Amino acid sequence: MQHDPSKDATWGAQLGWGIARLQEAGSPTPKLDASVLLAHVLEIPRTVLIGYPERAAAPEQIERYAGLIAQRAEGMPVAYLTGHKEFMGLDLLVDQRVLVPRPETELVVEAALAAIAERLGDVAETDEDDDADREISDAAPVKDFLAADIGTGSGAIAIALAATEPRIGRIYAVDISPDALAVARHNGDRLSVSDRISWLQGDLLDPVPAPVDLIVANLPYVSDAPDAAMPNVVKYEPHGALFGADGGLGHIRRLIAQAPTKLKPQGVLVLEFGYDQGAAVRELLAAAFPGAHITIGKDYAGWDRYAVASTL
Numbered sequence: 007m008q009h010d011p012s013k014d015a016t017w018g019a020q021l022g023w024g025i026a027r028l029q030e031a032g033s034p035t036p037k038l039d040a041s042v043l044l045a046h047v048l049e050i051p052r053t054v055l056i057g058y059p060e061r062a063a064a065p066e067q068i069e070r071y072a073g074l075i076a077q078r079a080e081g082m083p084v085a086y087l088t089g090h091k092e093f094m095g096l097d098l099l100v101d102q103r104v105l106v107p108r109p110e111t112e113l114v115v116e117a118a119l120a121a122i123a124e125r126l127g128d129v130a131e132t133d134e135d136d137d138a139d140r141e142i143s144d145a146a147p148v149k150d151f152l153a154a155d156i157g158t159g160s161g162a163i164a165i166a167l168a169a170t171e172p173r174i175g176r177i178y179a180v181d182i183s184p185d186a187l188a189v190a191r192h193n194g195d196r197l198s199v200s201d202r203i204s205w206l207q208g209d210l211l212d213p214v215p216a217p218v219d220l221i222v223a224n225l226p227y228v229s230d231a232p233d234a235a236m237p238n239v240v241k242y243e244p245h246g247a248l249f250g251a252d253g254g255l256g257h258i259r260r261l262i263a264q265a266p267t268k269l270k271p272q273g274v275l276v277l278e279f280g281y282d283q284g285a286a287v288r289e290l291l292a293a294a295f296p297g298a299h300i301t302i303g304k305d306y307a308g309w310d311r312y313a314v315a316s317t318l
């Protein structure tokens with residue numbers, strides 16, 4: 007389909023053109039994608055775009071939008087095109103140095119927050135002397151409550167934990183990729199949580215300087231066998247963030263093996279894994295932490311997606 011910007015520059019017409027172009031290309035979410043991209047170029051919220059279809063875009067905006075639609079039609083993730091991804095209500099900057107954080111990883115963060123609440127108590131449960139209306143953001147860090155986010159990528163998990171749970175004293179956020187760590191640190195600085203996060207480069211738990219109360223990890227878990235991942239994921243996202251040896255379980259297996267020396271007594275591990283790896287991860291956790299209470303959580307599609315191991 008030819009794109010003739012002079013034809014109709016109104017937001018409504020541009021949106022309709024973009025949707026049709028993405029439908030033609032087989033995009034799974036053409037309406038959402040076209041509206042996100044047009045709103046991004048116009049620098050307005052999507053709600054405003056939808057509300058004023060008769061307003062007109064400038065020629066240079068239309069040209070930029072057409073370029074983004076062409077890249078999206080090729081399969082480029084929308085988050086790399088806009089440079090932004092919302093995660094747990096936070097605006098993260100992303101580019102091709104990092105994996106685009108996925109909605110299922112929000113479930114992992116929620117499981118970690120629940121584990122912290124179990125350890126430290128619900129912040130809403132205050133003493134009689136306390137102000138019952140106290141906001142969670144007023145809670146003081148518990149200096150000796152330490153967490154680690156292994157394979158931090160964009161910093162999504164570490165930043166969401168720091169922003170949501172002020173009682174965490176420090177989070178060690180580790181990535182083997184210096185490029186990923188630069189993105190993560192920038193996100194942490196922008197969202198004003200880097201004062202409680204140590205950004206560390208290295209292999210799995212090696213750089214973590216002391217035993218911690220909580221280890222959270224979303225490590226690469228896709229099998230390196232051909233056809234194990236969606237073609238557009240493989241085409242655009244960093245391979246070091248996707249593939250694990252050993253049927254995908256290599257990183258998780260090594261992390262669990264290291265964890266007993268880096269987890270305090272009664273510590274908690276929360277690990278994301280591939281849809282068919284639940285039984286194997288449970289077995290690895292049970293062998294490394296005899297007697298641990300292990301639960302397997304499901305993602306929005308109903309697949310096993312993460313494990314929570316509370317150790318003795």
Ligand SMILES: C[S@@+](CC[C@H](N)C(=O)[O-])C[C@H]1O[C@@H](n2cnc3c(N)ncnc32)[C@H](O)[C@@H]1O
Nearest residue numbers: 107157158159181182183209210224225226247
């Ligand atoms: C699946 S991505 C997860 C990124 C982020 N935690 C998230 O949930 O969106 C995995 C990350 O682990 C990092 N990684 C791969 N191997 C690693 C290793 N041996 N040690 C530490 N990090 C590693 C990759 O660079 C990548 O950023």
